Amino acid sequence: MFTLIKREIQDHLVYFLGAAILSAILITLLVSAMYHTEAGDSPVFIGLSIPVIVVLIIGCTAMGVSQMYTDRSRKISTFLSSLLVTRGRILIARIITGTLAILTVLLPLTITGMVLWRLFAPPIPIYSGLIFDIFVVTFLMGFACYCLGLQTSWTSSRITPTLGGLVLTCILVPLILVKGFGLHIKVILVLFIVASLIRTWQRFKTTAL
Amino acid sequence: MQFRIDNASDRPVYQQIIGQIKRDIALGRLIKDEKLPTVRQLARQLAINPNTIAKAYRQLEQEGIIVTKPGAGAFVADLDSSLSRAVRKKLLSEELERIAVEAYHMQIDKETLSGWFNNAIEKFNLSTKKGQTNG
Amino acid sequence: MDDSVIKVENLVKYFDGRCVLDGINLNVPRGCIYGLLGRNGSGKTTTVRILLGLDSPTRGQTFLLDTKSTNLSAKVHGRIGYTAEGHNLIQNYKVSRLIKLCKDLSLQWNDEFFSHLIETFRLPADRRVRELSIGMRAQLNLSLAMAIDPELLILDDPTLGLDTVARRQFLELAIELIQQQGKTILFCSHILSDVERIADRIGILAAGKLVVDCPLEELKKRVKKLRVIFPESAPANLYLTEIINQQIQGREMVITVANWNQQKQTVLETFKPSSCTEIPMSLEDIFIECTKPNPVPDTDG
Numbered sequence: 001m002f003t004l005i006k007r008e009i010q011d012h013l014v015y016f017l018g019a020a021i022l023s024a025i026l027i028t029l030l031v032s033a034m035y036h037t038e039a040g041d042s043p044v045f046i047g048l049s050i051p052v053i054v055v056l057i058i059g060c061t062a063m064g065v066s067q068m069y070t071d072r073s074r075k076i077s078t079f080l081s082s083l084l085v086t087r088g089r090i091l092i093a094r095i096i097t098g099t100l101a102i103l104t105v106l107l108p109l110t111i112t113g114m115v116l117w118r119l120f121a122p123p124i125p126i127y128s129g130l131i132f133d134i135f136v137v138t139f140l141m142g143f144a145c146y147c148l149g150l151q152t153s154w155t156s157s158r159i160t161p162t163l164g165g166l167v168l169t170c171i172l173v174p175l176i177l178v179k180g181f182g183l184h185i186k187v188i189l190v191l192f193i194v195a196s197l198i199r200t201w202q203r204f205k206t207t208a209l
Numbered sequence: 210m211q212f213r214i215d216n217a218s219d220r221p222v223y224q225q226i227i228g229q230i231k232r233d234i235a236l237g238r239l240i241k242d243e244k245l246p247t248v249r250q251l252a253r254q255l256a257i258n259p260n261t262i263a264k265a266y267r268q269l270e271q272e273g274i275i276v277t278k279p280g281a282g283a284f285v286a287d288l289d290s291s292l293s294r295a296v297r298k299k300l301l302s303e304e305l306e307r308i309a310v311e312a313y314h315m316q317i318d319k320e321t322l323s324g325w326f327n328n329a330i331e332k333f334n335l336s337t338k339k340g341q342t343n344g
Numbered sequence: 345m346d347d348s349v350i351k352v353e354n355l356v357k358y359f360d361g362r363c364v365l366d367g368i369n370l371n372v373p374r375g376c377i378y379g380l381l382g383r384n385g386s387g388k389t390t391t392v393r394i395l396l397g398l399d400s401p402t403r404g405q406t407f408l409l410d411t412k413s414t415n416l417s418a419k420v421h422g423r424i425g426y427t428a429e430g431h432n433l434i435q436n437y438k439v440s441r442l443i444k445l446c447k448d449l450s451l452q453w454n455d456e457f458f459s460h461l462i463e464t465f466r467l468p469a470d471r472r473v474r475e476l477s478i479g480m481r482a483q484l485n486l487s488l489a490m491a492i493d494p495e496l497l498i499l500d501d502p503t504l505g506l507d508t509v510a511r512r513q514f515l516e517l518a519i520e521l522i523q524q525q526g527k528t529i530l531f532c533s534h535i536l537s538d539v540e541r542i543a544d545r546i547g548i549l550a551a552g553k554l555v556v557d558c559p560l561e562e563l564k565k566r567v568k569k570l571r572v573i574f575p576e577s578a579p580a581n582l583y584l585t586e587i588i589n590q591q592i593q594g595r596e597m598v599i600t601v602a603n604w605n606q607q608k609q610t611v612l613e614t615f616k617p618s619s620c621t622e623i624p625m626s627l628e629d630i631f632i633e634c635t636k637p638n639p640v641p642d643t644d645g
Contacts, residue, residue, distance in 0.1 A: 003445070003448040003449055004449075007445060074434060074435060074436060075432060075434075076434055078398065078428070078432075079428075079432070079433055079434050080449070081396070081397070081398060081421065082396070082421065082424075082425075082426040082428070082489075083421060083422070083445075083446060083449035083450065084418045084419070084421055084422035084449045084450055084451055085418050085421065085449060086416070086417065086418050086421070089418065206400065208393075208398060208399040208400065209398045209399070214540075214541065216536065216537040216540055216626060216627065216628070217626045217628070218624075218626055219564055219624030219625050219626055219629075220564065221560065221561040221563075221564050221565075222540060222541070222560075222561070223561055224561075249523055252519050252522075252523065253516065253519060253520075253523075255541075256512060256515040256516050256518075256519055256541055256542075257519070257541045257542065258377060258519070258522060258541065258542045258543065258544060259519070259522060259523055260377075260522075260544055261561070264561070314619065314621065
C-alpha cells in the first residue's frame with residue numbers, strides 16, 4: 001500500500017508543490033491581513049475568501065481528474081494489475097494521496113489561523129470552534145469536488161468534471177453564506193462524498209483495463 | 210552431437226530427434242556404449258522442451274536402440290542384442306512396405322527399386338552377414 | 345484430483361454485438377506448456393485478459409490458480425508473471441523506477457536472476473521506457489515477469505519485435521524455466537516454429553471456437569490431409585465428421601480431417617476411391633487449414 005501511495009505522490013508531485021505554494025501564499029495574506037486591518041473588518045475576510053475557495057475547488061477537482069486521466073491514458077492500472085495489488089488497493093491509495101494533497105493546503109492554514117486567533121482575540125465573542133468548523137467544511141467541500149473529479153474523469157473527457165466542480169462551487173458558496181458553517185452543510189457534503197465514492201469504486205472495479 | 214529441427218516437416222519434433230539419432234548410429238557417428246547428451250543438455254542446446262527430448266529417449270529405449278542407466282545417463286545400446294531384434298524387424302518391415310506402396314503409386318518397377326535400395330545399402334556400409342561389421 | 349492451473353468454462357465474449365469468443369473450454373494442468381495459436385483478432389488476447397481479470401466475460405467463467413478471475417487477490421497476482429501484448433509497461437517511467445516498483449510490489453524477487461537477465465539483454469537503467477525499442481521493451485517485460493519466480497507464466501505474443509538472436513535468447517530462457525519443473529506456461533504466439541519447440545499442448549482459436557486442443561505431438565497424427573481420387577466424380581458428401589476443409593474438382597477431392605482414425609478410414613473406403621494419398625502437413629500447414637474462414641465444402645464445376 002505504501003508503495004502505491006508513494007507512486008501516486010511521485011506522479012502528481014506538481015499538485016503537492018502547488019498545494020504547498022498556495023498554502024504559503026494564503027498564510028502570508030492572512031498574517032498580513034491580521035496585522036494591517038482592524039478587528040471589525042470581517043467583510044474583507046469574506047471578500048478575500050471567495051476567490052480563495054474557487055481556486056481551492058478548481059485545484060481539488062483538477063487533482064481528481066488528473067489522477068484518473070493519467071491512469072487511463074498511460075494505462076497505469078493495467079500494468080499495476082499484473083503486480084501484487086488489487087484494484088481496490090490502487091483506488092484507496094489514490095484517494096489517500098488526494099486527501100493528503102488537500103490537507104497540505106488546509107492544515108498549515110488552519111494551524112496558522114488558530115495561532116493568530118489566540119494572539120488577536122477579537123472583542124466580538126465568537127464561539128471558539130469556528131476555525132475548526134471552517135476547516136472541516138472547507139475540507140469537505142474540497143474533497144467533494146475531488147471525488148467528483150475522480151468519478152467523472154474515469155470514463156469521460158476532462159472538461160465535464162471541471163465544469164461540474166465549478167457548478168458545485170456556485171451552489172455551495174451561497175449555501176454556506178446563508179446557512180453558515182453548521183451541521184447541515186457537513187451532512188450534505190458527507191452524503192455527496194459517500195455516494196460519489198461508492199459510484200467510483202463500482203466503476204473502477206468493473207471497467208475493462 | 211548436432212541436430213536440426215525441421216519446422217516444415219510433417220513429422221513431430223520427437224520423431225525427428227529419434228530419426229536423427231538412429232541415422233547417426235547407423236552412419237557410425239555414434240558408437241556402441243557412447244554416452245548421449247542428457248535431456249537437460251540437449252534441451253538447452255536445441256532450445257526444445259525437455260519433455261519432447263525425454264519422449265524421444267523413452268521411445269528409443271523401448272526400441273532397444275539406447276539404454277539408460279540410472280544416475281549415469283543414456284548410452285547407445287549394443288545393437289547385437291536379440292531383445293531388440295523383434296522390434297527392429299517389425300519397424301523395418303513397416304518402412305519397407307511403405308516404400309513399396311509409394312513405388313507402386315509412382316510406377317517404379319521392381320528392378321529399379323532394387324537398384325536404388327542397393328545404393329542405399331552401400332552408402333551406409335551395412336554388413337553382409339550378422340556379426341561382421343565393416344566401417 | 346483436479347490440478348488445473350488455468351480453467352476456462354464456456355467462455356463467451358461479445359464486443360459491441362460482435363461475438364469474439366463463442367463458448368471456449370480449456371484446461372491447462374500444472375507443469376504444462378500451452379501454446380495458444382490463432383490469427384490476428386481471433387481472440388487470444390481477449391481470452392488472456394479475461395483470465396487475468398482485466399476484462400470480464402459476457403458469459404461463462406475462468407479460473408487462475410483455483411481463484412475466479414473476477415476475484416483475484418493480490419497474492420494470486422503475485423504468483424503469476426504476465427507480459428501483455430505490445431509490451432507497453434509504463435511508458436514515461438525510467439527503467440530503474442519501473443524495476444523498483446515491480447520489486448516492491450512482488451511476493452518474491454530473484455535479484456540474482458534478474459541482474460543476470462539485465463546484463464544478458466544489456467538493458468539501460470537510466471532511460472525512459474518509451475525510449476527503448478520494442479525489442480528491448482519485450483526483454484524488459486520478460487525479465488520482470490520471470491524475476492518474481494512465478495508459478496504460472498502468461499505470455500501474450502512475447503517475441504513480438506525481437507530480432508533472431510533475442511528470440512533465441514527468449515527460447516533458451518523459457519527452456520531454463522521449464523527445466524525447473526512444476527512451472528506452467530501459457531503463451532500466445534504467431535511464430536509457429538517457436539511454439540513447436542517448446543509447447544506440450546496446442547490450442548488453435550478460429551471463428552470464436554477452440555478448433556484444436558491436444559498434445560503437440562499428436563496434432564500431426566490427428567489432422568490428416570488426403571488427396572482422394574474417385575473412379576467417377578467425387579461424392580459431395582462423405583459422411584465423415586470433423587472435416588476441417590474440403591475441396592472437390594471433378595474426380596479429385598482434397599480433404600482435411602481432424603482426429604483421423606480407423607473408423608473414418610473404413611468409411612472412406614466404402615466409397616471405393618481409386619487412390620488415396622496423404623499430403624504431409626507441417627505445423628504451419630495444419631494451422632492454415634484450421635484457421636481458414638470457410639470450412640464448408642467447396643465444389644468446383
